[in-house]
Amino acid sequence: MNEDTIFIEGLELYAYHGVPEAEREIGHRYRIDARLRLDLREAGKTDSIQSTVDYASVAQTIVETATKERFLLVEALAETLCNRLLEGFPTVEEVTLTVRKVLPPFPCVVASVGVEITRRRT
Numbered sequence: 001m002n003e004d005t006i007f008i009e010g011l012e013l014y015a016y017h018g019v020p021e022a023e024r025e026i027g028h029r030y031r032i033d034a035r036l037r038l039d040l041r042e043a044g045k046t047d048s049i050q051s052t053v054d055y056a057s058v059a060q061t062i063v064e065t066a067t068k069e070r071f072l073l074v075e076a077l078a079e080t081l082c083n084r085l086l087e088g089f090p091t092v093e094e095v096t097l098t099v100r101k102v103l104p105p106f107p108c109v110v111a112s113v114g115v116e117i118t119r120r121r122t
Contacts, residue, residue, distance in 0.1 A: 003037075004037065004038060004039055004040035004041070005035050005036065005037055006035075006036045006038065006040070006052070006053055006055065006058075007033070007034065007035045007036070008032075008033065008034045008055060008058060008059055008062075009033045010031055010033065011031065011032045011033070011034070011059055011062060011063070012029060012030065012031050012032075012102075013029070013030055013032070013062075013063050013066055013067055014027055014028070014029055014030070014067070015027060015028065015030055015066045015067050015070075015077075016028075016070050017030075017066075017070060017071045017072070017073075017074065017077055017101075018072065018101075019072050019073070020105075023105065024070055024072075028101050028102065028103075028104070029101075029102040029103065030066060030074075030099060030100060030101055030102065031099075031100040031102055031112065032062055032066070032081070032097065032098065032099050032100070033097070033098040034058060034062065034081075034085070034095065034096070034097050035095070035096040035097075036053060036058065036085065036089070036092045036094070036095055037092065037093045037094035037095075037096075038052075038053060038089075038091045038092045038093055039091070039093075040052060052091075053089050053091060053092060057088075057089075058085065058089065061081075061084055061085060061088055062081055062085075065077075065080060065081055065084050066081065074099045074101060074113075074114050074115050075115050075117070077099055078097050078099045078115050078116075078117045079117065079119075081095075081097055081099070082095045082097055082117060082118075082119040083119070085097075086119060086121055092121070093120065093121050094118060094119070094120045094121070095118065095119050096116065096117070096118040097116065097117055097118075098114060098115070098116040099114045099115055099116075100112035100113065100114035101113050101114055
């Protein structure tokens with residue numbers, strides 16, 4: 001497995017996911033971190049965007065998926081995001097995503113809850 005990584009940290013968006021119907025109606029702030037493993041040697045040698053993955057396109061894929069689709073579980077959101085990134089960016093060998101629901105509706109103060117998953121190209 002290649003050790004090179006492209007990362008996006010702290011991508012924030014507002015979306016409508018959750019088990020209770022009220023969460024899907026009112027929505028929440030989400031913070032997503034993405035780590036993409038791929039070989040970046042050619043990009044380093046050529047200084048060409050064609051030899052790497054465009055960060056903005058990755059961010060756009062994440063935002064569009066998370067805001068246009070609705071899920072009960074952040075696990076399902078994270079799984080779908082990983083699949084979309086692996087499908088949409090064929091040079092990516094592995095994706096690690098952290099999806100956080102910021103200030104979830106709990107009876108106590110919690111900064112965030114969420115999941116972190118890693119998926120590899122098969």
